Amino acid sequence: MSTGQSGPTGIVMMNLGGPRTLDDVNPFLRALFEDREIIQLPLQGWLGPFIADRRTKKIQQHYQEIGGGSPILDWTETQGRGMVERLDHLSPATAPHRFYVAFRYIEPSSETALKAMAADGVTRAVAFTQYPQFSCSTTGSSLNELWRAARRADLHDHFTWSVIDRWPTHPGFVDAMTATVRQGLQAFDEAVRDDVVLLFSAHSLPLSVIDRGDAYPAEVGASVHEVMRRLDYRHEYLLTYQSEVGPVRWLGPSTETVIEDLGKKRRKHVLVVGIAFTSDHIETLHELDIEYGELAHRVGIEHFHRAPALNGMPAFQDALADIVATHLASGEPCHPNYGLRCPGCVNPQCRNVLQPVAPFRRTAVTVSPKNRQYPTR
């Protein structure tokens, strides 16, 4: 396609991010607990930092145990470099391509990414989520923050935007994920390999998010099925959800409880697969490997391994490049489902695209006093 653009095409890689050092842990947690799109607390301006401060020491300990910080920025940059190299070949009409990391709760932030893009002379930009499956809690929050940041930085008229908001069954992504499962299976003795239970684990969501119509569980289910189809359904498998915190009820079955139950049912060999994560970070390196690894040992599971994260796998960079190239060639502003706000949504910011490349329409906003719980800038 011809975009009539000047300058490079900017690809904004959006993800949660993670603290790179132990000193980053507290600001990271404070930013997370201040996000009213994810967590609604009474007196949030006071209670959010209070909870963040109380949790800091424990979470710092977790980061200490995985080497002192999250590797998610390094992996995202590796993936970004591989992606733009490939894109320059795949889509010469939109070259050169540059990637910009935009984390939600830590630097580099959306504002940092936007300012760097402007400095590089980018006018055509793609907001590219690094969460394969769509949820308002992840991609939705990151996009809303991106548009707010553009306004804060006075760059809301500067770029022409399109959005890649989900890719749960992209063949390249699923092929790469399947390859990690095959690698993970190699960790088991050939004699027991057929007995391995595959535990696909995704980050859970509060049921309140599910009940308002979040697309996430159906899309995670679709990803799992695509991987299992490629494995000819040879293994027993199950989709479970991890990382529940706080007093509200979360979507199950819980990865933790399922590991306990598999132990009780005398299963000896379990391979856990992070189906909704593309890089290693605290949920894979600490929660899955260390916490659940110890739990598995306690309940009698003899061999508990994790399939490696996609991280620096070249096949995954092929997938990322193909997702963007196909999107650019389509000329569309976003996935057709992006315009459909969750039917129970009360956040008027959801599902916007700033200065879209092509006409974009979204489901109407219901204005109600409740909306005021969300930040407008």
Place this chain on the structure above:
Amino acid sequence: MSTGQSGPTGIVMMNLGGPRTLDDVNPFLRALFEDREIIQLPLQGWLGPFIADRRTKKIQQHYQEIGGGSPILDWTETQGRGMVERLDHLSPATAPHRFYVAFRYIEPSSETALKAMAADGVTRAVAFTQYPQFSCSTTGSSLNELWRAARRADLHDHFTWSVIDRWPTHPGFVDAMTATVRQGLQAFDEAVRDDVVLLFSAHSLPLSVIDRGDAYPAEVGASVHEVMRRLDYRHEYLLTYQSEVGPVRWLGPSTETVIEDLGKKRRKHVLVVGIAFTSDHIETLHELDIEYGELAHRVGIEHFHRAPALNGMPAFQDALADIVATHLASGEPCHPNYGLRCPGCVNPQCRNVLQPVAPFRRTAVTVSPKNRQYPTR
């Protein structure tokens, strides 16, 4: 494949069933509320019939409004006839094929089906669920009842069995389902067709079932994704769950609530698709068409239609025949995942195969006093 069998191959088509006449409503409800694999009540032998009796009049009224009874037996027989005709051509080595309907809560029961098979000289039998996606509440309960009925009828050594327990992404099934969506879209004016929201609705399950590890939501999600892929994702869509009853918490988002919310968000055109049903019955003809149709009208949705059920569609009979032929050719006793009991399961009967055609192994049973809540005969 050669089965070394004599006589026809019996295909047991398992489904919930429904009352054919108003007089059947009470016995149907009593059987449903007596099924401890689905509903656990205190003093069930007394409270189950009590609740069934209290609900009878209202449910009879519903059946009255859809013509005096459920068409599910007629449709299942139509589907069965089409399936065995095609199977005789597709799989001459296992011909002739005969189908036997086994409903869970009404005649023809499992016992009736088994006795008819024995009378016909069947020795090779396939237990074929008519629920595309696996759940312990549907297929699981039907299979457990089939094995119990075989023991009750002293036919537990009579047949060699294999099991088709799920087919959520079978290409023929998904093609047929997609065709019903295209048909449903024809009910909308061409001018508004692009604005139609597709609401894929599946029967809900209590969260207690989800939390012990039921495969259902992931498989329903996979079915939805396969249909949307065939539609090139051209429409906005959402997966919702219907038919919640009683005081426990069910899996959401609720179809009913989502319809209300879509009205509030000023959506005018909705097509509902029964993604987990293969025939019309009370949940499609009354709940979706009448109850939710009236609700949609009240909340301002101007055009609310339902995609037709698969019912007598020849392409669906092609799919059923292909599913069975592929299964027979594989020589396998069941889907590899059938052996994996829900990690939180306490029912020692789950995931058996009586006299399997080939070696079959399942996840171990944990014996605990809680198991006694389930019937053993």
